[in-house]
Amino acid sequence: MRFHRSAALAVVASAALTVSLTSAASAAEAVPIETRGELPGGGRYVVYEPLSWNGTLLTWNPGYGGGGPAASAGPSAEAVAWLTEQGYAVAGVSAGSGWAVEDLLAAGPQVVEVVEDKLGDAEHVIAWGASMGGQVSVALMEQSPDVFDAALPLCGSIAGGIPMLNAALDGTYALKTLVAPDDERLELVDVSDEGARQAAFREVLDSAQQTPEGRARIALAATLAQMPTWSQVGTEKPARNDIATQQDQLYRIFLWGVVSPRQPLEQRAGGNFSWNTGVDYADALRESGGTTLVRKLYREAGISLDDDLAALNAGDRIAADRDAVAYMQQNATPTGAISGPVLSIHETGDAAPVVQQAATYAERVKQNGAGRDLLAQTFVDRPGHCAYADAEIAALVTAMQQRLDTGSWRNFANPHQLNKTADAVTAADGLERGGEFTRENPDEMVRSEREPDL
Known part of the structure; x- marks a missing residue:
């Protein structure tokens, strides 16, 4: 946890323990303020400021390609809109091209500084992203623990x-x-x-x-x-x-x-x-x-x-x-040395990365002395790559917010609770529901090592 901006902010952040299912009328009033600009390193950023900030900032990292000519702030416009309606500040970066891990690692702390200069100090900063961006998210939290409090990698190559x-x-x-x-x-x-x-x-x-x-x-x-x-x-x-x-x-x-x-x-x-x-x-x-x-x-x-x-x-x-x-170790093959919570999700039929990346990363976290108190992992049993529905995304962010606010995973990230949250979001806000969260126990990667015996 970082630090509180004010007593009022603490009250708002505490209220995020439950999903705020806003009505259509109130959602229409909560139009976020969009700001775009250039980062010092040459990358681009976008920030969506909610009408009433709950103190949590989510910074999105794109997949292979670095995000293209314009930064996005999440996996879909619908997910970003829902998050800002719930009071989240949402930002994203676009940097480099191709295997842009090095560029995104440099851009990540810079976009947080931009947002905090604009909105004030965040109580929680969550790095998140999909595919290569999921890998970047975990690496950002490992490499900049003074900036990022948590990581939410979606379909990430978190073993590197x-x-x-x-x-x-x-x-x-x-x-x-x-x-x-x-x-x-x-x-x-x-x-x-x-x-x-x-x-x-x-x-x-x-x-x-x-x-x-x-x-x-x-x-x-x-x-x-x-x-x-x-x-x-x-x-x-x-x-x-x-x-x-x-x-x-x-x-x-x-x-x-x-x-x-x-x-x-x-x-x-x-x-x-x-x-x-x-x-x-x-x-x-x-x-x-x-x-x-x-x-x-x-x-x-x-x-x-x-x-x-x-x-x-x-x-x-x-x-x-x-x-x-x-x-490649630096940019980036995560070590599993984490000081804040990580919630990962994989599809069982993904091929890039394969689901075994989750087990390999969990073993690294365990070897570094952390475990279930920091790392939670969930799965969806289906083929495909990063095909998450918006209600699934909403459930994952809600679980991470609950973990940050309480200091414990409790049952927030188990499949039953995630499915219950996703159902509630769909019923109230009409977000696409997707599939079912499930428990899996994948094998580790056969080639899990980070460096050769040269």
């Missing part, structure tokens, strides 16, 4: 870019080694032409999917990258024994989830930050959670899984550049 891209390397390495070992277009690291690389992987994938052997090897490569077997929006969840549909889902997500754009990140880092030195791929498969599916597909194809794993273990390995790794 290094584990995420190491998993991707395992998948692309396996596919190339087993399906097209002599195809030089399939660049694994030190990428020279991202577009040509993507097109080449698509060609190889489509060809391999036409044969039982190729389908088995796609499944192995995707499983080593811990891709979800329910990844396609608008499809039914495959039955446990429906291996054909599960494999098809892995094939369809492979290009987006495994052949992740690497060249822009390597340009930022100044070199290759991924490695597979020392990896035992038989062990990696056992730890992936997908061994049964892969073995069934290999049996159907009539090929030896043991032989393919031996080929992977015998292949030429890739070492990382130490300076590039250091850059």
